[in-house]
Amino acid sequence: MKKKLAIISAMMFAIVSLITFTPEVTLADNPWEAVGVEDQGEFSGSYDDIGNLVTVVQVLGGFWVVLCIMFAGMKLSAAQGSNPQARTAGFIGIAMAFIGGFVIIQAHSIAGYISAL
Numbered sequence: 001m002k003k004k005l006a007i008i009s010a011m012m013f014a015i016v017s018l019i020t021f022t023p024e025v026t027l028a029d030n031p032w033e034a035v036g037v038e039d040q041g042e043f044s045g046s047y048d049d050i051g052n053l054v055t056v057v058q059v060l061g062g063f064w065v066v067l068c069i070m071f072a073g074m075k076l077s078a079a080q081g082s083n084p085q086a087r088t089a090g091f092i093g094i095a096m097a098f099i100g101g102f103v104i105i106q107a108h109s110i111a112g113y114i115s116a117l
Helices: 002-021 044-078 084-105 107-116
Strands: none
Touching: 002 084, 044 084, 044 107, 084 107
């Protein structure tokens, strides 16, 4: 139980850090340049490929988040009144789906951080 709490705390810290330190990246016209990834001529094909890959991941992740919200909502609606464990699982599922949605929205900045390493 303590290990799960530590993992969840670390994830929450990472998410709060992304929210706090990267608002300009999510509002930028070109998020790749905002995080320091630039087209350098000879690797322009791979630069475009990375952009396309991240876009595909964002689209698939968006559908996945919607499906997770729907599943958690169904679990929550099925637990009306009689099963507090299932109700809690529904609320946690919705919260985790929103956290996953935030990670999908921040995919360009995460890819920029990874490419800068």
